[in-house]
Amino acid sequence: MAQASTRAVATIKSVAARAGVSTATVSRVLHGNGYVAGETRERVEAALRDSGYRLDAVAQALRRQRTITLGLILHGILPNPFFAEVAMGVEHAAVANGFNVLMFNTDGDAERERAGVESFLSRRVDGVIFTTALRGENVQLAIDAGIPAVEVERRLCKSAGAVVVDNYASSRQGMQHLLDLGHSRIGYLGEPDTVTGRDGPLDSLRQDRFEGYRRALEDAGIPVADEHLVRGPYPLERGAWGGVQTGRDYMQVLLDQDPDLTAVLASSDLLAAGALQTLYAHGIRVPDQISIVGFDDTFAGRLAPPLTTVRQPMFEMGVRAGELAIRLLDDESRPVLTESCATSLVVRESTAPLVA
């Protein structure tokens, strides 16, 4: 009550006056550096307590030219929880190191991404993390301003740090599981145009996942069959449930092309969820009649049946991105570091051995 009505907020100056010392001394006890006599320290500490002093981080930042803040550019959290989990990881690492994090959502728009970076630069953040960057030039913007940048998932800018996953190997990991279970008629469910690459060159993420599928089959001596791929031209979906509808439609295509399909590798949980819907509608049992493997491990465990999936350590990727940015901050040499995280296969209930 008393606090609330006291309009004047305590400053280092008012505390100094109250304790009968200089502001420099207050600053010293505040940060525990420099020499302060025991008796003086106590007096200052009492004054600090009595006045309800709270350090003004804004003034401190101006003076120190450090905000102890990380800026986080989000590619949009909806509909993919991937970003949310990475964000939580970044936040975790930041707070553990005394940093705070500003977030900015691009909603997938490059112009907004630029605006977000500009905004962060204006606020003098100490580092910027992109999950996921849309344009390399926007990443470069931060670097040109002398601020370390870290990209998560996809690297667009050669001078930024990065935290990635080996998509090719991960995809093979999922395939190996299916192959080990005895499957050979395995369909591939990718983002629109993953297979045809119609919309310009595939980005490496999609390409790598598809390559993992192709090479795994090849190495097992199984020819890649056209009827196990969706070649479009199927329209890019635009809607609230991004990815699910695509999965639903593509699964139908796959089924039409090869009614004897026994397994499917999906390049995201979203796509796999859509596939599960189509299968459910047809009364086709998973994994009894067909096995499904997803990718990401976002909400895979919530589906029916719980989905076997290739897990990306999203939270950990966020943590490492945050730590990397902080590490870069103090390293004048600004090395370009790339950290690679390991994926893991999470076996749940959507895969089973092929029954002959």
Next chain:
Amino acid sequence: MAQASTRAVATIKSVAARAGVSTATVSRVLHGNGYVAGETRERVEAALRDSGYRLDAVAQALRRQRTITLGLILHGILPNPFFAEVAMGVEHAAVANGFNVLMFNTDGDAERERAGVESFLSRRVDGVIFTTALRGENVQLAIDAGIPAVEVERRLCKSAGAVVVDNYASSRQGMQHLLDLGHSRIGYLGEPDTVTGRDGPLDSLRQDRFEGYRRALEDAGIPVADEHLVRGPYPLERGAWGGVQTGRDYMQVLLDQDPDLTAVLASSDLLAAGALQTLYAHGIRVPDQISIVGFDDTFAGRLAPPLTTVRQPMFEMGVRAGELAIRLLDDESRPVLTESCATSLVVRESTAPLVA
């Protein structure tokens, strides 16, 4: 390139020197206020452009005693996407009004919540939004510091603003749908102890949803049957897939208690997802044999079959919370405002008329 190697960053002072005017004049053209002669303005604008000047928001905040920043306390995004969507809404409203948002995750821990608020206060944010607050005293902390606070979903502090939903009415909305379809043997799937209230008094959210179920049945002249409730003592689940496992287990209990159940109202999508898993394992078709209604509309559309659910307008709730905080900022009277958002029933494929 030239920019990058120029270590000296442009300040209002360097711009003033370059344009041959005072810093006051630069400030005037920067903000378009005060009188500036056309010719002078042009000279300053050129200097601004040539030097790549970027306003220092830190210095501005110190001087103006306004950071144009909102602090967002998150109750943890995992495993419930509810928080992520509200967060995006807050961010949207903030950016639309020129604000930035700092985020802080409490992970459901009241002590961390306190630390988060303290951190925000130290950084002099202009407002704090809680999604969802854990302790009223932490909300009060912000208010005592003279900063507006807004609570989303649950209100714990009488002097804070709030954005809520009518849980009782929403629950009845879901029930009405089931009743309209002709169901009468309707089970209730709530959080652990929603029915017994064993862990102390139920918070109003859980209580209201359960009341909606009870009263809807009563008003339809259907007695509330014990076998349609889960009375525990079933252990509170602790794990990565919070809620789903509970839904799975409780659905089994419901099935054991009444094998002739024809419908279930779940108090969250998470619980409904778990129910779907149990049903799938038993080969019980949804909605042919049993209808399910969820709550929230987070990932309901991704389940198989797509889940009919009572939708909370999460993004909109975030937007309104952000706008409310900003509005409160400039209102000296600091009125206590509560905004109530309407839920809506989203009918998908998990509900169907009772077949006699």
Next chain:
DNA sequence: TTGAAAGCGCTAACAA
């Protein structure tokens, strides 16, 4: 129409 100057709250030489 413009400029001088006083700070916002804090830190860190430097001096005492």
Next chain:
DNA sequence: TTGTTAGCGCTTTCAA
């Protein structure tokens, strides 16, 4: 061991 002081970059009276 402590204090004095000069700013960090910006805004805003007030005077010219």
